[in-house]
Amino acid sequence: RGVLLDITDRRQAEDRFRLIVETAPQAMLAVDGEGLVTLANSQAAHLLGYSRAELVGLNIDIFIPARIRPRQASERADSAAMPGEQAAGALRQAFASCRDGRQVPIEYGLTPIQVAEQDLVIASITDISERLRSEQETRTQNAELAHLSRVSMLGELSGSLARHPMPIAWGIALAALAFVLVAFARVPLPFVLFGVGGLGCILTYRRLKQ
Numbered sequence: 314r315g316v317l318l319d320i321t322d323r324r325q326a327e328d329r330f331r332l333i334v335e336t337a338p339q340a341m342l343a344v345d346g347e348g349l350v351t352l353a354n355s356q357a358a359h360l361l362g363y364s365r366a367e368l369v370g371l372n373i374d375i376f377i378p379a380r381i382r383p384r385q386a387s388e389r390a391d392s393a394a395m396p397g398e399q400a401a402g403a404l405r406q407a408f409a410s411c412r413d414g415r416q417v418p419i420e421y422g423l424t425p426i427q428v429a430e431q432d433l434v435i436a437s438i439t440d441i442s443e444r445l446r447s448e449q450e451t452r453t454q455n456a457e458l459a460h461l462s463r464v465s466m467l468g469e470l471s472g473s474l475a476r477h478p479m480p481i482a483w484g485i486a487l488a489a490l491a492f493v494l495v496a497f498a499r500v501p502l503p504f505v506l507f508g509v510g511g512l513g514c515i516l517t518y519r520r521l522k523q
Contacts, residue, residue, distance in 0.1 A: 338356070339438060339439045347372075348372050349370060350368050419441060422437045
């Protein structure tokens with residue numbers, strides 16, 4: 314009777330575990346000590362392009378780009394040795410190789426767990442493609458706004474310079490500085506032109522303020 318109760322408890326634990334994995338909002342894979350997938354939810358199947366049945370038994374390495382496999386294997390081993398709460402809080406970013414050849418940017422966490430006396434590592438995976446795209450769009454917009462601001466400022470100062478020409482001595486000194494930076498310091502010409510132009514504007518602005 315005790316053996317039957319023990320088997321029943323194990324099955325109930327496995328059923329609860331499967332239910333938790335399947336109802337998780339993010340993709341989840343359960344991986345054993347050999348790196349083989351023992352359980353996958355629908356979200357993981359959708360992300361990687363496999364059916365749930367196809368995922369079971371596959372080595373986790375096939376979903377990891379070759380260039381980062383050694384690092385990820387080390388992280389998985391480290392996570393298996395970490396306390397559950399500490400490992401669960403360690404989120405990392407990488408790429409997942411999908412069945413169709415795409416490499417999807419992901420954020421993932423690795424959590425060690427024991428189910429029915431079997432040591433597993435749970436990989437919780439989130440597709441961050443949209444988040445990264447949104448962040449890139451924000452950076453691009455900020456860069457464009459900053460560029461427009463600089464152009465506007467330079468335009469205003471250039472107009473002032475046209476009304477109040479820069480002393481010839483300043484122009485000669487700035488031209489000499491540009492030559493030295495390009496010829497001897499090997500500074501790229503676009504940086505020199507931008508820097509010298511900005512310095513000229515500053516000098517003009519200070520002159521106008523006097």
